[in-house]
Amino acid sequence: MKSWAIPKGLSSDPKERRLAVRTEDHPFDYKDFEGIIPEGQYGAGEVIIWDKGYYINITRDSRGRTVSMEDAIKKGKIEVYFEGTKIKGGYALIRLKPGKDEKENWLVIKLKDQFVGSLPDDLQQIGQSVVTGKSIEDLKKTNKKKKILS
Template identity: 45%
Template structure:
């Protein structure tokens, strides 16, 4: 997925969403964002800063700290870095119309000996989150033999941050 896909789906004169800016030549900072997006259906957009963009997955039931729960995560188009702190209402008639709230944000650290690009290509991305709500080890694992290859699972690993029964909807405030 690319920023061209993001731009093609939007009319920037009609929506407050940010336009992609030129990719800065700064070193990557490994930021992550989770946005609660009440569009046609409520879902959470999970975003990792990778290669100067925000790689993005739509998580219908939201992330969890419960390692017993597997969450479907559908890879969607990349978003510009500026989108990470976007909150507001996307007007009706526009792609993704509805309210967007920054539900969590922070940094992530890659786990394992492969680069983030290698892990993405392999379909097995392992990382530790340092967020305001989400903490600890997670994995994004691409589901094999499913559709277009954009269906992944977001998994919480068993660690000190794990909390059985944890529900994202109990924590509905913005982190901005």
């Protein structure tokens, strides 16, 4: 499963450009994981299922033909339509030129559609898991209690 970390989260404002850092691909089974990844392991920390749904690849070439996701990633321009519980609408991911840190950085930009402005500026306002209703803070509290008890 192709993955990006978006430190400031998605925006529903097409004028906002958010950094999206490409991460290693995740096994598809990870889509159902919610919990705590122990310190010292890749991705350590608290994980919630913040949103759930599906996406449609809407990337097109200059002639309007569909571009495969694999080719879109290679070319550095992806357009997707999200149909999630929280996130809806079109987004573009555009790869930036490689920097000194060797990370594959992209920009994620909201496409203009009927879902512009549908998200609060502070995504923490809707920060609960769509599966359990827990927040990252709830998991942190659970993690602290476990450390105290062990």
